[in-house]
Amino acid sequence: MADAAPGLGEFGRIARFFAPLALPGALDLKDDVALIDGPDGDQYVLTTDTIVESIDYFPDDPPFQVAQKLLRVNLSDLAAKGARPFGYLLNTSLPSECGEDWLTAFTAGLAADQKEFGIGLLGGDSTKIPGPTSLTVMAMGRIARCKAVLRRGASNDEIIYVSGSLGDSALGLQVRLGALQGLSATASAYLIDRYRLPQPRLGLGQQLVSVARAMIDISDGLIADLGHLCAASGLGAVIAAEKLPLSQAASEAISANPIFKKAVIGGGDDYELLFTAPADASERVAEAARAAKVTVTAIGRMQSDGGVRLIDAHGSPVKVDLAGYTHF
């Protein structure tokens, strides 16, 4: 979820230290998943994420919702490949304060999401630590062989789409921190909920198999994750700032606090799907969105020039300043 050493940065460290250790199914560690052969012509899609108290959630967040967030950040990675979720392993590193009351609420959250998403527990480990609480899930999904939508695979001129709305979670975090004020109670509650409770777009991801050519979920922010998709495909992208989909609450928050506009492109933790499809597939994309009951918005186009450019309604470049939205 976060960078562990200054200098090389997370992705530099992965490329230098870990990629040489990887099996072919690990996709050079350049996707968020690995693919291994499964039964009946399927592949398993494997992903893992760790969340840590005071970094990825607040110490006073309800354990029920912490459990849901833990599962959902992993399920979002499966969604971005078009996979059907199947099961998970869970490692808990808990300080002594996390006793039976905590476990009761935490496992109730797991049970609720198991039911919602059709998954079950496969195993795990528990460790006692001084703190902070650290929670790891390794989630598995299934998909027909060679059907997973990867980060790589986009082509020049393809349309770039995003699901749902952008920036809500990052704005919700700012509300939670008391840094974003003057909002209606409804808007505040909506944004905080979007921060606490990601909505993995599993239905949409599955509908997009054979439609989307490249896909990623937005966890590091639109610009960063589009950059990953572009790098994997050896292409660049141009995005129309005025097309970026905002919720009513995000619009309200940004009107009152324009400085937070950059949350939309760099906030992270959106857990929306970002994908490309050929221009002639627009009706199939719309059908997938309708079937999954999720809005999908065309926001730009892949191009052969490298890098990600943001333009305004007149086609002029918009300066991208993400300072303050890096994780560290």
Next chain:
Amino acid sequence: MADAAPGLGEFGRIARFFAPLALPGALDLKDDVALIDGPDGDQYVLTTDTIVESIDYFPDDPPFQVAQKLLRVNLSDLAAKGARPFGYLLNTSLPSECGEDWLTAFTAGLAADQKEFGIGLLGGDSTKIPGPTSLTVMAMGRIARCKAVLRRGASNDEIIYVSGSLGDSALGLQVRLGALQGLSATASAYLIDRYRLPQPRLGLGQQLVSVARAMIDISDGLIADLGHLCAASGLGAVIAAEKLPLSQAASEAISANPIFKKAVIGGGDDYELLFTAPADASERVAEAARAAKVTVTAIGRMQSDGGVRLIDAHGSPVKVDLAGYTHF
């Protein structure tokens, strides 16, 4: 690896909070693995273990060996099912002190053991934390469907065997702590090495498929893990104290420090295989041991009375006092 809350204890918490969440392949969370369908008539065997600095290893242990220990405690669980190791996911939670030098040594240790055991990296996540360092591996093996040797499955009167020698690792920890003195340098070095570097008995485990009826690796100590095997099979066991296999170094250590005798039955971290086989399979067990180049010793017999009893050479009960060898 360790108990996370007082009261129910690790196994009580698993049974109460987590077993209700488990899929069928999770074996009611009563084994150390889950089994899921793989390709070509195989099953995948999944296991996960977390190791934590200052709990499972010393802060000044070389990162190269920490990496090996991390992989090997997981591989030992695969060995105990008879599986062939295949791949793993790795989650690192590192404090800022673990920079590029640490990563260089740590990943060199991973690379060495990948080569030794024929496994590769499938993915992972990295998180920055204040400390202590916490490392999680989820390891996968493969085995022909329905061939995995489980904890359950032992029958009355079957012979109980153990691989290698017992107590070395626990004694090595005491040497490391300075609590066990008066040893030759050779014996000290041997015991410390056995503590730092588990030897997963993968070859033996694979040879024992279709020979062993129930199997577990010894991580919590002989008596505790035999108790798990017995409970899973609904049986008890009687063990002959004088048959327990000791290394020369362990014999030397216990002669000089008789109080540490209990390390042999309760020390833990042995990572030897404990298994049962019918009396008429003794030649097949011996063949498996020869093929794997690991000693195997018959130490007792399954019986219908519940519990684990230790007897001396005259058949009299030996009092088992494991105080001081619980993890917390």
